[in-house]
Amino acid sequence: MQNEWYRSFFQGIALDMWRHAITPEMTEADVSFLETSLQVPPGGRVLDVACGLGRHSIALTRRGYALTGVDLSEESIAEARGLAAGLPAEFLLGDMRELPGPALFDGAFCFGNSFGYLEHDGNRAMLASVAHALRPKARFVLETGIAAESILPTLKDRFWAQMGDILFLAARRYNALESCLEIEYSFLRGGVQETRPAVSRIYTVAEIRRMCEEAGLATVSIHGSLDGGPYQLGSPRLLLVAEKEA
Numbered sequence: 001m002q003n004e005w006y007r008s009f010f011q012g013i014a015l016d017m018w019r020h021a022i023t024p025e026m027t028e029a030d031v032s033f034l035e036t037s038l039q040v041p042p043g044g045r046v047l048d049v050a051c052g053l054g055r056h057s058i059a060l061t062r063r064g065y066a067l068t069g070v071d072l073s074e075e076s077i078a079e080a081r082g083l084a085a086g087l088p089a090e091f092l093l094g095d096m097r098e099l100p101g102p103a104l105f106d107g108a109f110c111f112g113n114s115f116g117y118l119e120h121d122g123n124r125a126m127l128a129s130v131a132h133a134l135r136p137k138a139r140f141v142l143e144t145g146i147a148a149e150s151i152l153p154t155l156k157d158r159f160w161a162q163m164g165d166i167l168f169l170a171a172r173r174y175n176a177l178e179s180c181l182e183i184e185y186s187f188l189r190g191g192v193q194e195t196r197p198a199v200s201r202i203y204t205v206a207e208i209r210r211m212c213e214e215a216g217l218a219t220v221s222i223h224g225s226l227d228g229g230p231y232q233l234g235s236p237r238l239l240l241v242a243e244k245e246a
Contacts, residue, residue: 054080
């Protein structure tokens with residue numbers, strides 16, 4: 001397994017690929033779900049955990065919220081700061097195990113597959129840090145496409161896609177002993193290829209729920225789609241809504 005691969009992965013061509021992959025319509029749909037689920041009062045403070053390029057944070061500021069985004073990628077934070085100029089959003093270079101606090105935020109979320117990038121103790125520490133950052137009764141939304149019930153039933157060893165001018169290939173191997181997905185990503189553009197390793201720890205929905213509860217985040221609901229549909233075996237994404245204990 002590659003340790004701390006995420007510290008150097010999200011730069012250059014990997015970020016260019018995500019810029020091609022996500023449309024404004026996709027971001028707005030995510031943000032509508034977040035706005036409904038978080039139930040943050042107008043002007044409330046919201047924490048974006050592993051914010052990446054800041055697309056969710058920036059969209060939420062335009063809906064009247066104050067955002068703080070945290071991410072380890074220097075390139076991502078620099079771009080997010082530029083895009084958010086003049087908006088009530090701040091972007092901090094930092095680790096999601098060491099979030100601002102205590103009790104500063106009216107809501108928090110982690111979208112993408114960031115939950116699972118760390119070793120098991122690190123993922124537990126991340127959830128504890130989220131709980132520490134939230135005010136009592138504030139909500140947290142965790143979204144992932146790599147819960148066990150989502151990814152394992154139809155896991156393919158290889159997956160490829162064309163993203164703008166980038167050909168993207170993922171070679172995946174499930175390590176059952178460690179319950180993790182070991183991935184070799186290849187990016188090809190203009191005849192130049194880059195290969196980067198990654199590892200994602202795989203949890204069942206019940207394991208994620210229990211980890212949240214151990215951190216003081218009680219599950220309110222789980223969904224398999226942005227329209228609030230139920231989560232079931234094979235759902236492409238898990239959306240878990242939790243609430244910090246009073």
